[in-house]
Amino acid sequence: MTVKKVFGRPESLCDVPNLYCSGCGHGVAHRLVAEAIDHFGLRDRTVAVAPAGCSVLLYDYFDVDSIESAHGRALAVGTGIKRANPDLFVFTYQGDGDLASIGMCETIHTANRGENLTAIFINNAVYGMTGGQMAPTTLLGQTTTTTPNGRCAEMEGAPMKMAEMMATFDGVVYSERVALYDPRQTIRARKAVFKAFEAQINNEGFGFVEILAACTTNLKMTPERAQQWLVDDLCETFPLGVYKDVMSGAKQESVASRESVGATAGSGSVKHAD
């Protein structure tokens, strides 16, 4: 009897224990990215750019060349790598503080230049590594170590919606928001990462995937409770969906979904992915 292997560790992930907190989204997100690297055969020409944040440790997990960037500067570092050697496949992996707060300027300008890069954006609505402070994506009313009474729009502003914002730049060819809360959504997330990778492989421009994930430790929630929070709270403020797909071969349907998003961005009535 022959046994067919149907599930295993992606080759571009190292065979090491996952030291991220239980319930943390990085483990699954790393895996999805690694699957995409394997699928497209990119391992030998990939450079990963790590942010400041828990995922600075991604070099412990990915079996690809990688570089650490200063807080917020991953996309500038990525731009330098890609411009110096356009044959390399370059992705950044950044959290909400990195990409949407301290690195917002780099994020916007890299997107606007249409750098042929892929940004994987992990939005967990909190600063993880530094101990649970308010992030640019912290929900209104959400308690953090620097918003003890909950985030209040008048004082701290409203959560920043990156997938929507990225869709407004001409240089962005793909922008989607996905979430890691059940197998179905995880498969959608996998597809989104594949799409954004394809954009770079085909030299089409900037691809952006926002992945909603949980930081169980700083939310002070069990993994199960955190998954529910993702569905009930995070997804409500950050609607899932394809916000832009102008890749060649993009289906008519996607373009329509982009147009409907364009007409209603910010109103909350965005077309859901499911």
Added chain:
Amino acid sequence: MNTVFTPAAQRNGKLTLVQGNIALAEGALHAGLDCYFGYPITPQNQVPEYLSAKLPERGGAFVQAESELASINMVLGAASTGARAMTSSSGPGISLMQEGISFLAGDELPAVIANVMRCGPGMGGIKPTQGDYYQATRGGGHGDYHTIVLAPASAQEMFDLTYQAFDVADTYCNPVLILADAILGQMKEPAVLEPPYERKAIKKDDWSLTGAAGRKARNIRSMLLAGDDQEQLNYKLEKKYERVKQELPMWECIDTEDADLIVVAFGTSARISSSAARLARAEGLKVGVFRPITLFPFPEEALRDLASKVGKFLVVEMNLGQMLHDVRAIVGHDIPVSFYGRPGGGVPTVREVLENIKESVS
């Protein structure tokens, strides 16, 4: 070793009247510059303007970045692939880059950064200064590190030292700073825009990020959390700086052999001082000039050697006394070191320096 490049007028080769900033850009192009990233700021704008046309023609990459923060981190990214990468800026822009320069030093990545100094602090002005000496020679950003600092004093040296800076950066895997000023950047002077020596081929394939084909994956980082790795990195860097101090110091001695007084000055100040020293000689005073060309490593031994023969020193700077403290530390407390400087865009005149020479020598 002390390499002083031959002045333009004594060189074989075609003299071109060239602005300092353009000479600097040409030096980089001749060194095989692959990537330039920069953000506009006076008085160095001719560098990006010139390279925006010339670099893409040669297949290189030019990006006008969204800020100096982005520029220096683009430089870091490009450098990590083994490319010859540079940026240029001034005053506030160089301050913004300090975090990135610290990363370059910690990551041991070669890169060239030109600072065409403008006066500060704060927004300051666009007039020349040497007020960034401390920032340049002490590291400038956070952590225990040094950039290698080259201080040109002519259009010819803007070309030569920038050309050389890439080799120095590659040799030591360290950021190299060209410390010029608004006068050197804006001034036009005849120069020979031909490399003073043949470019070195320095291997980078044992550390650069090229995709991990056929080898183990590499990671470039300066955050070392395991055990005492971070401490060990600092020892390793220190060892490298010691090597740099042994191998790299460059300086120029002008009429120092019989001098009773030596003026120590770099860059534009050295040129003003050399004019003043010449006038002093005409009045019968034996005055020489010691010009450090590398500010880190400072040519300590050469200066100490002079201090064993010469009784008096005068330091002249376009600031209120920064290199002064290095000179005092090197020559020791027994030898008088006086100072003349002007800050905030003030440029010492030849007559002012001459007066100070007379006061110091008496």
Added chain:
Amino acid sequence: MRTELLLAGFGGQGVLFVGDLVTRSAMAQGLHTTYMPTYGVAMRGGTANCVVIMSDEPIGSPVMDEPDAAVILNQQSFDKFQPSLKKGGLIVTNSTLVSKDTFTRSDTLRLVMVDATKIARKITGREQAANMAALGAYLAVGGILSYDVVDATLRANLHPSKQALLEPNLETIRAGMEAAK
């Protein structure tokens, strides 16, 4: 021999162009030379000036200390820079725009006035060439650069798009020389 030459006027009078031409000519004549444009706050006032240093020895300071000579094209610059010239120095100025009554250093400076704007208008039909007439006057009395070198340098360096201006400009330089004699 080190000569510091200051060139000043208002923006658009081509002062920096003449400075550049003088520097290139000095280089062609085998002299050491530097050119330093004044930039910054002074530019916003509408005046433009630059300093050319010429010497038979390597040039130490590229910074103007005390100009030996000045070519000045407008009244504002004349008033501003007249006091800074070295005793025994030379001012070449444009009598079309600068009043002789404002010359206060007749005991210490040599003044050469030529109708630069008028000469330029007469030969080229344009006032812009006043800088060439003033340059001509400086060549005649400055005693450093020869006309032939300036002629050759201008021919070699004038932008191809401006070749039609070459001969009129050279003629204006010569007329400026004549006027200064």
